[in-house]
Amino acid sequence: MTQRILFVCLGNICRSPAAEGVFRARLPHLAADSAGTAGWHVGKPPYGPMQQAARRRGLDLGGLRARQFTQADFSRFDLILGMDADNVADIEAQRPQGNETPARLLTDFAPETGATHVPDPYYTRDFDGALDLIETAVEGLRAHLA
Template sequence: MTRILFVCLGNICRSPTAEGIFTQHAKEAGLSHLTIDSAGTASWHSGKPPYDAMQDACLSRGYDLSTLRARQFTANDFYDFDLILAMDQSNFDDIEALRPDNSDTPVKLFLDYADKTSLTDVPDPYYTRDFDQTIDLVEVASKGLLRSLTQ
């Protein structure tokens, strides 16, 4: 079984979008053996659903995030997941700062899987207000991640 964790800052925009979109794409590809989750490096929104505007943008494109709830990333996630994907360099650095000495779980930038963008970070739509850009980037990176898992 492969266990994948998507991580952003508050776990209300980018990482739940990645969780929802990638989960749907994985199911469509017949990859039922995956465990997929998301978390935030900050605890501000723990227990809350994804940001309403992000949910609306996702729903308009066929992705339902309504059942997801935010949680904070912890050092235990290094043991609970086989791959941790950060939405940007800042969160990547925050994740690595929590790495236990005996963990070799890979942490990568999610857009490392996107072959159609020059960006390295998924911009935070909470600030940019460009929710469609986030969905577009997550869709491209999700397809690349799926290809990497099925090769």
């Protein structure tokens, strides 16, 4: 059974920390982390408006800090989930030869939504919509892991 999950977005301040927070709340017995493909926000907490939207749902993201995805993550995690196709492409570009750790879209676990990616609320400003989709996908992921 997959036990270590890494959630990845671009900057690691909105989508991936929110997914990590939802996952940890729903599956506290499994290990989770998040990272960004870009290093702009390394060491910073999640974006304020995302923290506020998460807090309204009972999720505290305040203790999380952004970090950049590294090639070593392929050996540290059992499943890597990108928020959009660009994230997955950036992840795959760092894949070590011979490594078989699955890298998929988080939305693969929410086919009923018809979503092909989690829109970035840093740009769309729809933090609640992103959280709705993330929560649905994490429920699908939970069923997949059961």
